Amino acid sequence: MQKLAELCIRLPVFASMIVLFLVVVGVVSYFHLDVDKHPDVELPLIQVRTFLPGASPEELEVSITQILEEAVNTVEDLAELRSTSGQGTAGVFPTFNLDRNIETAIQDVRDRVATVIRLLPPDADPPTITKSNSDQNPSISIALISDRPVRELTELADKVIRQQLERSPGVGEVRINGGLDRAINIWVDPDRLAAYQLPINAVRDAIVRQNVDVPGGNVTSGTSERNLRTIGRMASSRDFNDLVVTTINGAPVRIRDVGWAEDGTKEQRSSVRLNGKPTVTLEIRRQSGANTVAVIAGVKQALGRVASQIPPDVKLQLLEDQSGFIYAALHEINIHLIVGSILASLVVFLFMRNWRAMFIAAVAIPSSLTAAFGAMWALHFTLNSVTMLALVLMVGIVIDDALVVLENTFRFMEEKKLESFEAARVATADIGHAVLATTLSLVVIFIPVSFMSSIAGRFLYQFGITAAAAVLVSLLISFTLTPMMCARMLRVSGAEGGHDGARSRQGFYRWIDAGYMASLKFSMKHRFAIALVGLGVITLAVPTYRLIRQDYLPTNVDDAQFEVRVTPPEGLSLAAVDDVMKMIEDKVRAVRGVKVIASTSGGDYSGTLSSGRIYVQLVPHEERVFSWVRLMNGVIHADPFEAFRHNYSQREVMTNVRRELAQFRDLKFQVNNIQSINLSVGGRTDINLTLRGPDIQKLVQYGEALAVRGPELGLLDAQVSLQLNRPELHLQIDRQRAADLGTDVANIASAMRIMVGGDEKV
Numbered sequence: 068m069q070k071l072a073e074l075c076i077r078l079p080v081f082a083s084m085i086v087l088f089l090v091v092v093g094v095v096s097y098f099h100l101d102v103d104k105h106p107d108v109e110l111p112l113i114q115v116r117t118f119l120p121g122a123s124p125e126e127l128e129v130s131i132t133q134i135l136e137e138a139v140n141t142v143e144d145l146a147e148l149r150s151t152s153g154q155g156t157a158g159v160f161p162t163f164n165l166d167r168n169i170e171t172a173i174q175d176v177r178d179r180v181a182t183v184i185r186l187l188p189p190d191a192d193p194p195t196i197t198k199s200n201s202d203q204n205p206s207i208s209i210a211l212i213s214d215r216p217v218r219e220l221t222e223l224a225d226k227v228i229r230q231q232l233e234r235s236p237g238v239g240e241v242r243i244n245g246g247l248d249r250a251i252n253i254w255v256d257p258d259r260l261a262a263y264q265l266p267i268n269a270v271r272d273a274i275v276r277q278n279v280d281v282p283g284g285n286v287t288s289g290t291s292e293r294n295l296r297t298i299g300r301m302a303s304s305r306d307f308n309d310l311v312v313t314t315i316n317g318a319p320v321r322i323r324d325v326g327w328a329e330d331g332t333k334e335q336r337s338s339v340r341l342n343g344k345p346t347v348t349l350e351i352r353r354q355s356g357a358n359t360v361a362v363i364a365g366v367k368q369a370l371g372r373v374a375s376q377i378p379p380d381v382k383l384q385l386l387e388d389q390s391g392f393i394y395a396a397l398h399e400i401n402i403h404l405i406v407g408s409i410l411a412s413l414v415v416f417l418f419m420r421n422w423r424a425m426f427i428a429a430v431a432i433p434s435s436l437t438a439a440f441g442a443m444w445a446l447h448f449t450l451n452s453v454t455m456l457a458l459v460l461m462v463g464i465v466i467d468d469a470l471v472v473l474e475n476t477f478r479f480m481e482e483k484k485l486e487s488f489e490a491a492r493v494a495t496a497d498i499g500h501a502v503l504a505t506t507l508s509l510v511v512i513f514i515p516v517s518f519m520s521s522i523a524g525r526f527l528y529q530f531g532i533t534a535a536a537a538v539l540v541s542l543l544i545s546f547t548l549t550p551m552m553c554a555r556m557l558r559v560s561g562a563e564g565g566h567d568g569a570r571s572r573q574g575f576y577r578w579i580d581a582g583y584m585a586s587l588k589f590s591m592k593h594r595f596a597i598a599l600v601g602l603g604v605i606t607l608a609v610p611t612y613r614l615i616r617q618d619y620l621p622t623n624v625d626d627a628q629f630e631v632r633v634t635p636p637e638g639l640s641l642a643a644v645d646d647v648m649k650m651i652e653d654k655v656r657a658v659r660g661v662k663v664i665a666s667t668s669g670g671d672y673s674g675t676l677s678s679g680r681i682y683v684q685l686v687p688h689e690e691r692v693f694s695w696v697r698l699m700n701g702v703i704h705a706d707p708f709e710a711f712r713h714n715y716s717q718r719e720v721m722t723n724v725r726r727e728l729a730q731f732r733d734l735k736f737q738v739n740n741i742q743s744i745n746l747s748v749g750g751r752t753d754i755n756l757t758l759r760g761p762d763i764q765k766l767v768q769y770g771e772a773l774a775v776r777g778p779e780l781g782l783l784d785a786q787v788s789l790q791l792n793r794p795e796l797h798l799q800i801d802r803q804r805a806a807d808l809g810t811d812v813a814n815i816a817s818a819m820r821i822m823v824g825g826d827e828k829v
Contacts, residue, residue, distance in 0.1 A: 072495040075547045076488060082551040086544060089438035096444030097437070101358040103449045104393045106529050109356070110522065111146075111163035112199035113173050115139065115180060116156065119191040121824035123795065124152040131157045134186050135194065138179040142172065154675045154793075160199070165520065173198060190820075198355050204741060205350035207363050208386040208682075209370070210341045210665060215381065218332055220347040221246035223377055228349060231373050235365040237357030242350045244670055245339025247332040251304055255326040257822065263320055265313065267818045270325065273312040274829050277301075304328040333827070337670025338645055341384070342663060343652060348386070358449065363390040386665055386682060387741070392626050400455040407462040408432045415470065418576060421559070424473055427552045431469035432462060434548070435541040442536035448529045457533040464509065465537055468502050468545035476553040491554040495546065506542040510535045618753075624740060625717040627688060631655065631724060633679035634735040634786065637793035641676050644668045647734065648679045654727045655681055660720045662686045677790075682741075683724070691715050725783075737784040754782070767791055 075082035115135055119127060132152045139161050140148055147162040163172050177196050184193065209228070211220045221243065229241045255270055283295035301307055307328035311319045322328055339348050353362040370383060377383075412429035416422060436458050448454055475494035479485045485493065517531030518524060590597045635647050645668045652666050663684035669676040689696060697710035721738050728736050756773070758766045770787040777785030798819060800812055820826075 069496050069499050072499070072546045072550045073492055075551045076491055076554045079551050079555060082547045086434055086438075086548045089441065089540060089543075090434055092441040093437035093439065095441075097440040099444055100440065101449045102360045102393060102397060103358055103451045104389060104396070106449065106451050106453050106526060107356055107358075108522070108525050109169055110199060110525075111165060111167050111169055111172065113161050113163075113169075113176055113196065114199050115159040115161075115176065115194050115196050117158075117187070117192055117194040118156050119188055120155050120827055121820060122155055122188075123793075124154060127152040127155075127157040130188050131191060132159065134183050135159045135180060138183045139176055142175045142179055144172070165522070165525070169198060204352075204389075205387055206353045206359050207351050207366055207388045207390070208665075209349045209351070209366075210339075210384045210386055211347045211381055212341065212344070212384055213378075213381040215378075217245070217345055217347060218247045218249065220381070221248060223381060224347050224349055227376050228370075228373050228383075231369045231376075232349065232351060232366055235362070235369045237353050237362035237365060238351055239354035239357070240350075240352045242352070244348045244350065244667055245337055245345070246347045247335055250331060250333045251301075251307060251328060252331045253307060253322065253326060253328050255822070259325045263315065263325060265320070265325065266814070267821050268814070270312055270322070271821055271826060271829060273310065274307075277310055278307075278829070304330045334825070335641060336676065338641065338668045340648075340652070340666045341386075342656070342665075343649075346665075348665065348667075360390050360393055363388065386663070386684070387628070392628075396452060397450060397455060400452075400459060403459055404436070404455075404462060407459065411463055411466050415466075415473075419474070419477060421477070421557075423556050423558060424477055427549060427556060428466055428470050428473050430552070431466050431541055431544050431549065434544055435465035435537050436461065438540040439533055439537040443529075443533055446529075446532060448533065451529070453527060453530045454533045457530045458537065461534055461537040461541075465541035468506055468541050469549040471498055471502055472545050472549045473553060473557075476550070476557060477559065480557065480559040487557050488554045491550045491557075494553075495550045499546070502545055503542070506538055509538045513538070623718055625688065625692070626740065627685040627717065629683050629685075629717060629721055629738065629740050631681040631683060631728070632737040632739070633681070634737075635677045635679070636733055637675075637677050637790050639677055641669050644676055644679060647731075648681070651679070651728065651731070651734075652681065655683060655724055658720060658723045658727060660685045660691055660715060677793075683720075685717060685720060735784075735786050737786065739784070763789075764791065 075085075117131060117135075119131065122130075132150050135157070136148060136150055136159055139145075139159055142161065142163075144164045144167040145161055146164050149160045149162075151158045151160075161172075161176060163169070173196060180194050180196060187194075211224060211228075213220060224243050224246060225248070229243065232238055232241050253270070253274065255267060260267065260270070277299060278301055279297075279299045281297040281299065283297055286293050286295050301310070305328075308321065308323040310322045312322065312325065313320050339346050341348075351362070351366055353359055367385075374383070408429070411432065412425050415428045416425035419425070439458065439461075443450075443454060472495055475498050476487075476491050479490035479494045479497075480487060483490070513531045513534040515531070516524070516534075517528040519527065631651070633648065633651060635644055639647075648666050648668045652664060655661060655664055661683055663682075665682040667680045667682075669678065685691070688694070691714060693710050693714055698707060701707045701709040717740075725736070725738050728734075728738075756770075758770055760766050767787060767789055770789070774785040774787055777783070798815075800815055802812070805811060805815060
């Protein structure tokens with residue numbers, strides 16, 4: 068490295084071109100880097116889901132969940148296997164070892180599940196097998212605002228908007244909430260059916276047989292060939308009313324004889340309101356590995372095309388737009404980068420009192436950080452909270468190498484009266500090995516962070532590499548650009564020679580120097596006492612470490628948005644849950660700082676109606692948090708103290724919401740920040756406790772007792788995930804009488820399912 072420094076001192080163009088090359092590559096790379104909130108972490112988690120409409124959790128546990136568990140449990144390198152059974156839905160979630168290739172793992176799971184599909188109930192949907200995304204929240208949500216009926220809004224959302232959004236790059240799923248899908252409903256009168264002595268299955272089978280289009284092959288005539296199709300699909304409810312179910316004594320029995328058909332909607336299982344007004348929302352989730360900001364930008368571009376295809380009285384409002392928070396966070400980080408660089412340079416000027424020295428040291432900061440962008444682009448990193456955190460931390464580190472070389476050169480010129488060229492050469496050689504050793508020690512510290520054998524290692528992989536790249540570039544700059552600039556720019560005047568006679572050692576610095584020498588002499592005289600004090604400080608780290616809050620990610624961040632999850636008592640209808648949510652909306656809307664609320668009743672992934680969610684958007688930070696902009700506006704309007712009044716944080720708003728909702732004793736609430744990353748299958752909570760045992764009833768009792776004591780343990784909104792109090796009606800069949808009537812349990816159960824729950828798709 069010393070030879071490189073001497074070469075750069077003699078050849079300034081060579082030194083400049085080395086650094087300029089790295090800077091230019093970094094600048095170009097910066098404009099090609101994708102922006103995201105967090106690094107894209109591919110977790111070894113897989114989801115296996117299937118649906119059986121109308122089935123209870125107990126039924127699904129036996130007929131689907133256990134079968135899928137036994138099949139998936141045979142896959143190698145399985146670390147953990149979880150499953151859930153809800154109302155009409157079942158899920159199995161295998162977690163693999165970190166060294167397992169996720170693509171081969173998901174293929175192995177597909178192969179195992181394929182072997183047991185024939186064992187599942189015939190009415191169950193085929194299992195869907197997907198990789199679990201670390202960010203399962205919607206990248207962006209869109210609400211349709213209009214006075215039109217919900218059914219019309221649903222048609223627009225499904226036939227127009229969703230089709231355009233699904234074509235957007237990176238979009239993985241577009242889910243409609245609160246919609247009323249169009250459907251031809253067949254209503255059957257049980258009394259009429261009994262009068263004709265027809266089973267309900269006969270009506271269903273007749274519809275299946277007669278509402279079909281069947282290909283008939285090819286018809287060849289001479290030199291021409293035509294396709295043959297049997298057209299049997301019915302397009303209107305009138306056609307269904309005329310459909311013949313069977314013939315009795317030569318007379319046809321039609322649908323209108325046993326009931327009627329109507330052009331209506333499917334059974335509503337969820338409802339959505341925006342600020343109290345019924346609406347339909349679309350949730351857009353990105354594909355695994357897709358960039359969040361790029362996906363949102365593509366969605367917004369697609370919405371520009373959609374605007375010309377929908378009626379003018381239908382407006383689209385964006386909700387849960389993650390790109391806004393990502394850009395705001397990165398903007399704040401960029402501000403801290405600039406401010407930190409300026410302050411570091413001012414500290415150099417404060418102690419060396421030489422503007423040339425300040426400039427030489429300051430050049431190392433932007434050069435090192437900018438060059439690090441090139442390494443990030445080459446390794447396919449993104450500008451996210453982790454990589455930007457690494458760069459912010461490096462502001463005070465990348466200047467160290469250049470500062471050591473600069474200060475030693477300055478000392479040789481000031482104290483030993485050497486010329487700048489000679490001082491730069493000798494000073495760099497004097498501390499070259501020390502600079503190299505300290506820089507490599509930093510690299511050794513940061514690099515292992517990227518290779519930790521845990522999910523944390525994958526999440527922090529970009530952190531360690533980015534930090535190490537910036538430090539290594541700073542090392543190169545300290546042996547190339549810094550000595551060259553010192554030789555040609557650094558000037559020292561007014562020096563008398565020696566340490567005490569140096570101009571930079573006068574004034575305030577002399578007091579610091581005297582204080583340091585006094586403390587050093589005291590420490591050398593009382594070495595044993597100083598060693599004991601040092602040992603005591605090290606020992607004190609253990610209890611103080613336990614006093615510090617420990618979180619994987621910050622939880623009390625102010626994103627100007629949060630969610631309220633509501634769990635009503637089991638067994639409530641959608642209308643009852645909707646009435647409850649309206650009362651809660653009124654309470655939340657009255658809290659200071661709430662700007663927009665979007666309420667969803669039902670529609671839970673587990674299929675239960677006893678759930679609700681309220682998305683809460685707060686007023687912008689500029690209106691409720693101190694800022695220099697608010698202070699300047701206050702000064703302009705002759706009220707400088709306005710920036711200090713009426714300030715409140717998101718945490719205070721959430722506390723007020725909890726206080727307002729405490730009056731609803733029969734409801735359970737969770738008021739949380741919207742989770743931006745999910746590193747497990749545990750759900751949307753900070754802490755998950757799993758109780759295991761042979762008696763499920765006892766486990767639920769223990770869990771409820773623990774939830775009641777949650778506030779004593781410092782837990783907020785503690786809840787039990789399993790609910791066994793859902794009311795049920797059990798049908799007991801007299802097998803002997805069923806046999807006498809020529810039927811069996813399967814036929815009776817099938818008839819009951821169609822008559823009560825219906826058949827969603829025939």
